[in-house]
Amino acid sequence: MLRLVEQHGYIFVQKPDMDILVSAVNWQNTTRIGIKNLQFDLAFPIKMRQIGNALWSPEFRCWHVPYDLDTWRQFRQLFELDTLIREPGFVEPVAEIATTAEASADSTFFQDKITLLPHPNERNKMCIHVPKPMLPAYLPIVKNMHGRRWNPEHLVWEVPLTKVSVRFVNKYLPDVAHWIFQPGDDLPERLDVPLPFAKKSAETFIPARYEVAVTALEQTLMLKRYSYRTIKSYKNCFRRFIRYYDDTKPSKLTRAQIDAYIVHLIKTKNITESHQNQILSAIKMFYSATIEQEEKVRYLIRPKKSMKIPHVLTEAEVARLLKATDNLKHQCILMLIYSGGLRLSELIQLRLADLQPDNQRLFVYGGKGKKDRCTLLSPKVWGRLQHYLEVYMPVEWVFEGQDGGQYSPRSVQEIFVRAKRRAAINPYATVHTLRHSFATHLLEKGVDLRYIQELLGHESSKTTEIYTHLTHTGWAKVKSPIEDLDI
Numbered sequence: 001m002l003r004l005v006e007q008h009g010y011i012f013v014q015k016p017d018m019d020i021l022v023s024a025v026n027w028q029n030t031t032r033i034g035i036k037n038l039q040f041d042l043a044f045p046i047k048m049r050q051i052g053n054a055l056w057s058p059e060f061r062c063w064h065v066p067y068d069l070d071t072w073r074q075f076r077q078l079f080e081l082d083t084l085i086r087e088p089g090f091v092e093p094v095a096e097i098a099t100t101a102e103a104s105a106d107s108t109f110f111q112d113k114i115t116l117l118p119h120p121n122e123r124n125k126m127c128i129h130v131p132k133p134m135l136p137a138y139l140p141i142v143k144n145m146h147g148r149r150w151n152p153e154h155l156v157w158e159v160p161l162t163k164v165s166v167r168f169v170n171k172y173l174p175d176v177a178h179w180i181f182q183p184g185d186d187l188p189e190r191l192d193v194p195l196p197f198a199k200k201s202a203e204t205f206i207p208a209r210y211e212v213a214v215t216a217l218e219q220t221l222m223l224k225r226y227s228y229r230t231i232k233s234y235k236n237c238f239r240r241f242i243r244y245y246d247d248t249k250p251s252k253l254t255r256a257q258i259d260a261y262i263v264h265l266i267k268t269k270n271i272t273e274s275h276q277n278q279i280l281s282a283i284k285m286f287y288s289a290t291i292e293q294e295e296k297v298r299y300l301i302r303p304k305k306s307m308k309i310p311h312v313l314t315e316a317e318v319a320r321l322l323k324a325t326d327n328l329k330h331q332c333i334l335m336l337i338y339s340g341g342l343r344l345s346e347l348i349q350l351r352l353a354d355l356q357p358d359n360q361r362l363f364v365y366g367g368k369g370k371k372d373r374c375t376l377l378s379p380k381v382w383g384r385l386q387h388y389l390e391v392y393m394p395v396e397w398v399f400e401g402q403d404g405g406q407y408s409p410r411s412v413q414e415i416f417v418r419a420k421r422r423a424a425i426n427p428y429a430t431v432h433t434l435r436h437s438f439a440t441h442l443l444e445k446g447v448d449l450r451y452i453q454e455l456l457g458h459e460s461s462k463t464t465e466i467y468t469h470l471t472h473t474g475w476a477k478v479k480s481p482i483e484d485l486d487i
Helices: 043-048 069-078 132-142 163-172 211-223 228-244 255-269 273-290 315-323 328-340 344-348 379-392 409-423 431-444 449-456 461-469
Strands: 003-007 010-015 018-027 030-037 055-057 062-066 114-118 125-129 149-151 156-160 177-179 361-364 373-376
Touching: 018 055, 018 062, 030 069, 043 062, 062 069, 114 132, 156 163, 163 379, 211 228, 211 273, 228 255, 228 273, 255 273, 315 328, 315 409, 315 431, 328 344, 328 373, 328 379, 328 409, 328 431, 344 409, 373 449, 409 431, 431 449, 431 461, 449 461
Parallel strands: 114 177
Antiparallel strands: 003 010, 010 018, 018 030, 030 062, 055 062, 114 125, 125 156, 149 156, 361 373
16 A cells, blocks of 8 residues: 655655655756655666656755656656555646646636646645636636736636635635645745835935934934824935035024025925925924024914815715725725725724724724724625635734735725726825715715714814815706806
8 A cells, every 4th residue: 555654844655665755856946856765776766767857866865857747647657656645735746737728628627617726836826727617707706816916828827825815715716616736734824025125224315414413303303202204204304404504503504594495495396385384394393392492483484375175086986996906905905995084004004903893983093193083884894804804814903914014005005006097087096085085975975074073083173174165065956157148
């Protein structure tokens, strides 16, 4: 009786008269089957040479052959290995993936089943083939898998070989999935992904001659417990200011020089009103709170605020946007932002403990201005979130990145941009537009402005009143006076 026994990561092929060790080896960046006879046998090398492209490796102290189905069959027949008991974790070579549309109809794949097979080149991935007759019903489901990528050459979907992928298949494709191999129990929860780039060190900027002044400003801001982003912005603005007058100590700069610097930026760089305000706030913080020269900045000239109306999507555009997102996780992200009126930073800081589906609400802690608040958790959104949580099983944050930490703000923005292009909606819309749309649609439905102010976390009602300029309630009764003219 032949038996495969797994030990220390290797597979032992045991017969009464021989012990053969079979393992995967990497030779010249190619995965091959390593074969080693653990008993002395003069006939063993002679038989191995009968296998095509069999090579002896002094490094591995074993023979190795191509990792493909024909070689595996030849090896089994040559050593009379007719009966195999496959142990968990052992992946036999399978038929090569079809490379043409005609070949995909071959017996390599089932025509009434979705075939799942190991990736021929990457051991941390698997391939999924959906037969043409099953595409209308099951392609949208497969496209929901996290990390899926279409391989046009082989006509298969490549997905990470992780516990998340296995749970997804078992949940959404239990009756139609045919596994050619048995996934091991030691699969990772998610793939370890390298950082796309190393974070820039704090020394990449050009320091000012009096950089000690920037350090003093930073200390003041930290004592006032300003946020990391605010401290970073204020330091950059103030550093550029004192570098403009690099030969003069900051404490010796005059009010006229401050005004001249702002005029220079307006003329040469056409800075916005908000950026101008930020620069003035950084300068004022240094002179009033750091070195106690408040008289220099007591009456700084602030720019007149412009009255801008934010971009808002219609309900039909929001529906198109959400339908254009076919990934389960990505759809939940956009639905949660719109349904609760969340900011981008609030979404990525949302923890599992912050969700209260029984009360149809969620808590936002440490929002803008360090304000906590409670907002809506829609039952419809919670229904989608339950499917997401069951498959992805996040540990701490509601939406976790591939490394298990907080989801990246840049990733959320990319999700929105892709969905916006597919849905063909307002090209100027951003992720924050969903928050504006949430408030506007509530106001159009007759919700009191005070409740909307609390849901959004606005300190002043004047901030919320901007949405009154966007509502269309009652517009059906209003017509242009030109309609009454006899022309």
